[in-house]
Amino acid sequence: MSDWLDEVPWNDVGLVAAVAQDAASGRVLTVAWMNREALQQTAETKQAVYWSRSRNRLWRKGEESGHVQKVLELRLDCDADAVVLRVEQAGGIACHTGRESCFYRKLENGRWVTTDPVLKDPSLIYRK
Amino acid sequence: MSDWLDEVPWNDVGLVAAVAQDAASGRVLTVAWMNREALQQTAETKQAVYWSRSRNRLWRKGEESGHVQKVLELRLDCDADAVVLRVEQAGGIACHTGRESCFYRKLENGRWVTTDPVLKDPSLIYRK
Numbered sequence: 333m334s335d336w337l338d339e340v341p342w343n344d345v346g347l348v349a350a351v352a353q354d355a356a357s358g359r360v361l362t363v364a365w366m367n368r369e370a371l372q373q374t375a376e377t378k379q380a381v382y383w384s385r386s387r388n389r390l391w392r393k394g395e396e397s398g399h400v401q402k403v404l405e406l407r408l409d410c411d412a413d414a415v416v417l418r419v420e421q422a423g424g425i426a427c428h429t430g431r432e433s434c435f436y437r438k439l440e441n442g443r444w445v446t447t448d449p450v451l452k453d454p455s456l457i458y459r460k
Numbered sequence: 461m462s463d464w465l466d467e468v469p470w471n472d473v474g475l476v477a478a479v480a481q482d483a484a485s486g487r488v489l490t491v492a493w494m495n496r497e498a499l500q501q502t503a504e505t506k507q508a509v510y511w512s513r514s515r516n517r518l519w520r521k522g523e524e525s526g527h528v529q530k531v532l533e534l535r536l537d538c539d540a541d542a543v544v545l546r547v548e549q550a551g552g553i554a555c556h557t558g559r560e561s562c563f564y565r566k567l568e569n570g571r572w573v574t575t576d577p578v579l580k581d582p583s584l585i586y587r588k
Binding site: 435 | 479567572
């Protein structure tokens with residue numbers, strides 16, 4: 333049964349916007365994209381799987397960093413062009429820069445100001 | 461000064477995804493789109509202005525319903541393809557269906573289930 337996937341009006345390149353929000357703090361961690369397969373796998377595995385537009389392939393969030401997103405809840409909006417995931421963020425780090433959230437810049441007096449600390453050096457996260 | 465607008469890599473149709481989140485509850489209310497002018501007006505007026513893809517024009521959120529979003533904070537993500545707005549939602553209703561949030565459907569056992577009540581009849585919100 334995947335009728336629920338048919339209710340998503342995939343955009344002209346087959347994607348839907350996906351907002352991941354920390355289930356505990358409510359903080360928006362990441363905004364990424366899912367295709368049909370990514371959304372299906374996310375629902376089945378209860379771990380966030382996105383479509384990487386830069387790499388042009390499925391992207392299991394945390395596959396390199398270990399910073400997986402355990403999905404507690406999936407929601408769809410009224411016009412069905414976005415989903416919200418309530419997640420538990422492994423390591424407390426969602427961003428490839430080593431920060432809690434990708435939204436670490438805030439508009440202040442006409443400038444994007446970095447307000448959030450790097451919690452872990454990315455070179456330690458992504459060493460091979 | 462609008463250098464900060466140049467830091468947004470507007471997509472191929474000149475838009476960026478915009479997530480509005482209730483500043484008090486943390487609930488994700490809406491996901492919509494902004495073009496450069498919408499983001500600039502949002503920052504200047506401290507009220508959410510989007511680009512309506514269906515109407516192909518600027519959309520001052522609440523212009524018909526009165527359900528404006530007062531913007532307390534604007535954040536940009538690491539690859540700058542999405543912004544998050546922390547807002548105060550007038551009337552406590554963000555969705556055109558009369559619900560608090562547009563994300564009123566939850567995936568349960570392979571179905572999108574409506575979990576949130578209609579707080580106000582849309583016909584009372586949008587009467588002319």
